Amino acid sequence: MVFVGSDDQLTVPTAVKIVIAGGFGTGKTTMVASVSEIPPLRTEELLTEAGVHVDDLAGIEGKDTTTVALDFGRITINTKVVLYLFGTPGQNRFWFMWDELATGAIGAVVLVDTRRLDSSFPSIDFFEHRGIPFIVAVNCFDGSQLYTVDEVRHALDLDEAIPVMLCDARDRESSKAVLVGLIQHSMNRLEAAV
Numbered sequence: 001m002v003f004v005g006s007d008d009q010l011t012v013p014t015a016v017k018i019v020i021a022g023g024f025g026t027g028k029t030t031m032v033a034s035v036s037e038i039p040p041l042r043t044e045e046l047l048t049e050a051g052v053h054v055d056d057l058a059g060i061e062g063k064d065t066t067t068v069a070l071d072f073g074r075i076t077i078n079t080k081v082v083l084y085l086f087g088t089p090g091q092n093r094f095w096f097m098w099d100e101l102a103t104g105a106i107g108a109v110v111l112v113d114t115r116r117l118d119s120s121f122p123s124i125d126f127f128e129h130r131g132i133p134f135i136v137a138v139n140c141f142d143g144s145q146l147y148t149v150d151e152v153r154h155a156l157d158l159d160e161a162i163p164v165m166l167c168d169a170r171d172r173e174s175s176k177a178v179l180v181g182l183i184q185h186s187m188n189r190l191e192a193a194v
Contacts, residue, residue, distance in 0.1 A: 013082045017104050018182060020071070020087040021126070022111035023119025027139040027169035028087040029071045031111060035175040036073025036085060070101060075179075083179070098126060107133035107186040109178055111169065115144050117155055124156060133186040135163040137178045 020028045033040045071087030086101045102108065110123045120136075127134040138152050147155075149164045158164065163185050168174045 011079055013076070013078075013080050016081060016083050016106055016183075018083055018085050018179065019102050019105045019108040019132075020085055020111060021098070021108050021123045021134075022088075023113065023116060023123060025116065026111040026113045026119070027141075028111055031109070031137075031139075031167075031169035031175050031178075032071040032073040032085050032087045034170055034172050035075060035179065037076060038074050040071055040073040040085075070097070085179075095122070095126075102127075102130065102132060105132060107135070107182045109182055110134050110136050112136055112138045112152065112156070113141060113144070114138060114147055114152065115141065117152075120156060124158070133182070133189045135165060135178070135182045135185050137165050137167045137169075137181075139169045140166055 020031050022028055029040075070089065071085070073085040073087075075083040075085070077083060086105070088098055088101055089095075108123075108127050110120060110127065112120045124134070124136070136152065136156065136158065138147070138149075140146060146166075149166065152158075153160075153162075153164050156164075163181055165178055165181050167178050
Protein backbone atom coordinates (compact mmCIF):
# COMPACT_ATOMS: atom_id res chain seq x y z
CA MET A 1 0.00 0.00 0.00
CA VAL A 2 1.45 3.37 -1.05
CA PHE A 3 0.00 6.85 -0.62
CA VAL A 4 0.76 10.05 -2.49
CA GLY A 5 1.44 12.87 -0.04
CA SER A 6 0.53 16.53 -0.40
CA ASP A 7 3.95 17.21 -1.89
CA ASP A 8 3.48 14.40 -4.45
CA GLN A 9 5.92 12.22 -2.51
CA LEU A 10 5.09 8.54 -2.22
CA THR A 11 4.80 7.31 1.35
CA VAL A 12 4.62 3.77 2.64
CA PRO A 13 2.63 3.57 5.87
CA THR A 14 3.92 1.83 8.97
CA ALA A 15 2.41 -1.62 9.32
CA VAL A 16 1.08 -2.46 12.78
CA LYS A 17 0.29 -6.11 13.43
CA ILE A 18 -2.41 -7.19 15.88
CA VAL A 19 -3.40 -10.77 16.71
CA ILE A 20 -6.99 -11.74 17.51
CA ALA A 21 -6.75 -14.97 19.51
CA GLY A 22 -8.89 -17.15 21.72
CA GLY A 23 -10.39 -20.56 22.07
CA PHE A 24 -12.53 -22.43 19.57
CA GLY A 25 -15.77 -20.58 18.78
CA THR A 26 -15.08 -17.33 20.67
CA GLY A 27 -15.80 -15.02 17.70
CA LYS A 28 -12.35 -14.28 16.26
CA THR A 29 -13.46 -14.54 12.62
CA THR A 30 -16.49 -12.41 13.42
CA MET A 31 -14.39 -9.69 15.06
CA VAL A 32 -11.94 -9.47 12.16
CA ALA A 33 -14.84 -9.29 9.68
CA SER A 34 -16.75 -6.66 11.66
CA VAL A 35 -13.90 -4.18 11.77
CA SER A 36 -11.88 -4.80 8.57
CA GLU A 37 -12.14 -2.20 5.80
CA ILE A 38 -11.51 -4.89 3.18
CA PRO A 39 -13.36 -8.15 2.71
CA PRO A 40 -11.45 -10.33 5.17
CA LEU A 41 -9.39 -13.27 4.04
CA ARG A 42 -10.88 -16.30 5.72
CA THR A 43 -9.70 -19.87 5.79
CA GLU A 44 -12.90 -21.38 7.12
CA GLU A 45 -13.94 -24.94 6.43
CA LEU A 46 -17.06 -26.85 7.33
CA LEU A 47 -16.96 -28.94 10.46
CA THR A 48 -17.24 -32.58 9.48
CA GLU A 49 -17.96 -35.93 11.09
CA ALA A 50 -14.19 -36.52 11.23
CA GLY A 51 -13.87 -33.79 13.85
CA VAL A 52 -16.75 -34.92 16.05
CA HIS A 53 -14.43 -36.53 18.60
CA VAL A 54 -11.83 -33.76 18.32
CA ASP A 55 -13.81 -30.49 18.39
CA ASP A 56 -15.72 -29.78 21.59
CA LEU A 57 -18.96 -28.04 20.57
CA ALA A 58 -20.41 -27.82 24.08
CA GLY A 59 -22.05 -24.40 24.34
CA ILE A 60 -21.60 -23.66 20.62
CA GLU A 61 -23.68 -26.44 19.10
CA GLY A 62 -24.81 -24.23 16.19
CA LYS A 63 -21.26 -23.68 14.93
CA ASP A 64 -20.74 -25.30 11.54
CA THR A 65 -17.42 -23.83 10.30
CA THR A 66 -13.94 -23.40 11.71
CA THR A 67 -10.81 -21.43 10.85
CA VAL A 68 -8.05 -23.77 9.69
CA ALA A 69 -5.22 -21.28 9.12
CA LEU A 70 -5.96 -17.61 9.82
CA ASP A 71 -8.28 -14.68 9.28
CA PHE A 72 -6.82 -11.47 7.88
CA GLY A 73 -8.18 -7.94 7.84
CA ARG A 74 -6.92 -4.39 7.44
CA ILE A 75 -7.73 -0.97 8.88
CA THR A 76 -6.12 2.15 7.43
CA ILE A 77 -5.72 4.66 10.25
CA ASN A 78 -4.19 7.36 8.04
CA THR A 79 -1.51 7.70 5.36
CA LYS A 80 1.14 6.82 7.95
CA VAL A 81 -0.36 3.84 9.83
CA VAL A 82 -2.16 0.68 8.73
CA LEU A 83 -3.35 -2.02 11.13
CA TYR A 84 -3.14 -5.61 9.97
CA LEU A 85 -5.35 -8.03 11.88
CA PHE A 86 -4.49 -11.71 12.12
CA GLY A 87 -7.11 -14.02 13.61
CA THR A 88 -5.77 -17.32 14.93
CA PRO A 89 -7.40 -20.72 14.59
CA GLY A 90 -8.93 -21.82 17.88
CA GLN A 91 -8.49 -25.59 18.00
CA ASN A 92 -5.47 -27.16 19.66
CA ARG A 93 -4.42 -28.98 16.50
CA PHE A 94 -3.74 -25.63 14.76
CA TRP A 95 -1.79 -23.96 17.58
CA PHE A 96 1.52 -24.76 15.90
CA MET A 97 0.80 -21.70 13.69
CA TRP A 98 0.43 -19.24 16.55
CA ASP A 99 4.15 -18.46 16.88
CA GLU A 100 4.29 -17.37 13.24
CA LEU A 101 1.09 -15.35 13.50
CA ALA A 102 2.29 -13.59 16.67
CA THR A 103 5.77 -12.72 15.40
CA GLY A 104 6.10 -8.95 15.11
CA ALA A 105 2.73 -8.19 16.69
CA ILE A 106 2.43 -5.15 18.97
CA GLY A 107 -0.13 -7.08 20.97
CA ALA A 108 -3.10 -9.40 21.01
CA VAL A 109 -6.77 -9.48 21.86
CA VAL A 110 -7.71 -12.66 23.69
CA LEU A 111 -11.38 -13.10 22.89
CA VAL A 112 -13.26 -14.94 25.63
CA ASP A 113 -16.63 -16.73 25.74
CA THR A 114 -17.83 -17.02 29.34
CA ARG A 115 -19.81 -20.16 28.42
CA ARG A 116 -16.45 -21.86 27.73
CA LEU A 117 -14.05 -19.93 29.93
CA ASP A 118 -11.65 -22.86 30.26
CA SER A 119 -10.80 -22.53 26.55
CA SER A 120 -9.25 -19.11 27.31
CA PHE A 121 -6.37 -20.25 29.49
CA PRO A 122 -4.10 -21.57 26.69
CA SER A 123 -4.37 -18.25 24.81
CA ILE A 124 -3.60 -16.21 27.91
CA ASP A 125 -0.66 -18.49 28.76
CA PHE A 126 0.67 -18.20 25.20
CA PHE A 127 0.96 -14.40 25.31
CA GLU A 128 2.08 -14.23 28.96
CA HIS A 129 4.95 -16.67 28.35
CA ARG A 130 6.14 -14.74 25.29
CA GLY A 131 5.86 -11.30 26.91
CA ILE A 132 3.45 -10.08 24.22
CA PRO A 133 1.05 -7.40 25.50
CA PHE A 134 -2.57 -8.55 25.45
CA ILE A 135 -6.00 -7.59 26.65
CA VAL A 136 -8.99 -9.81 27.34
CA ALA A 137 -12.21 -9.02 25.48
CA VAL A 138 -15.31 -10.84 26.71
CA ASN A 139 -17.56 -11.49 23.71
CA CYS A 140 -21.08 -11.04 25.12
CA PHE A 141 -23.00 -13.67 23.18
CA ASP A 142 -26.79 -13.55 23.00
CA GLY A 143 -28.30 -15.69 25.72
CA SER A 144 -25.10 -16.05 27.74
CA GLN A 145 -24.93 -14.92 31.34
CA LEU A 146 -23.24 -11.56 31.73
CA TYR A 147 -20.43 -11.20 34.22
CA THR A 148 -18.67 -8.10 35.44
CA VAL A 149 -15.13 -7.31 34.38
CA ASP A 150 -13.98 -8.04 37.93
CA GLU A 151 -15.70 -11.45 37.94
CA VAL A 152 -14.01 -12.38 34.65
CA ARG A 153 -10.63 -11.08 35.87
CA HIS A 154 -10.95 -13.20 39.03
CA ALA A 155 -12.10 -16.33 37.14
CA LEU A 156 -9.15 -16.04 34.73
CA ASP A 157 -6.72 -15.13 37.54
CA LEU A 158 -5.52 -12.07 35.61
CA ASP A 159 -3.13 -9.48 36.94
CA GLU A 160 -4.73 -6.05 37.53
CA ALA A 161 -2.49 -4.63 34.78
CA ILE A 162 -4.24 -6.70 32.08
CA PRO A 163 -7.21 -4.77 30.69
CA VAL A 164 -10.52 -6.65 30.48
CA MET A 165 -13.29 -5.28 28.26
CA LEU A 166 -16.81 -6.38 27.40
CA CYS A 167 -17.62 -6.40 23.68
CA ASP A 168 -19.86 -7.63 20.90
CA ALA A 169 -17.55 -8.97 18.16
CA ARG A 170 -20.36 -8.52 15.60
CA ASP A 171 -20.42 -4.77 16.17
CA ARG A 172 -17.85 -2.61 14.36
CA GLU A 173 -17.75 0.12 17.02
CA SER A 174 -17.41 -2.40 19.83
CA SER A 175 -14.57 -4.19 18.03
CA LYS A 176 -12.85 -0.86 17.30
CA ALA A 177 -13.02 0.04 20.99
CA VAL A 178 -11.28 -3.25 21.84
CA LEU A 179 -8.51 -2.54 19.31
CA VAL A 180 -8.05 0.98 20.70
CA GLY A 181 -7.83 -0.53 24.19
CA LEU A 182 -5.14 -2.95 23.03
CA ILE A 183 -3.10 -0.24 21.32
CA GLN A 184 -3.27 1.97 24.43
CA HIS A 185 -2.21 -0.97 26.63
CA SER A 186 0.68 -1.84 24.30
CA MET A 187 1.87 1.79 24.19
CA ASN A 188 1.66 2.07 28.00
CA ARG A 189 3.77 -1.08 28.38
CA LEU A 190 6.31 0.25 25.88
CA GLU A 191 6.54 3.61 27.68
CA ALA A 192 6.96 1.87 31.04
CA ALA A 193 9.83 -0.21 29.62
CA VAL A 194 11.76 2.82 28.38
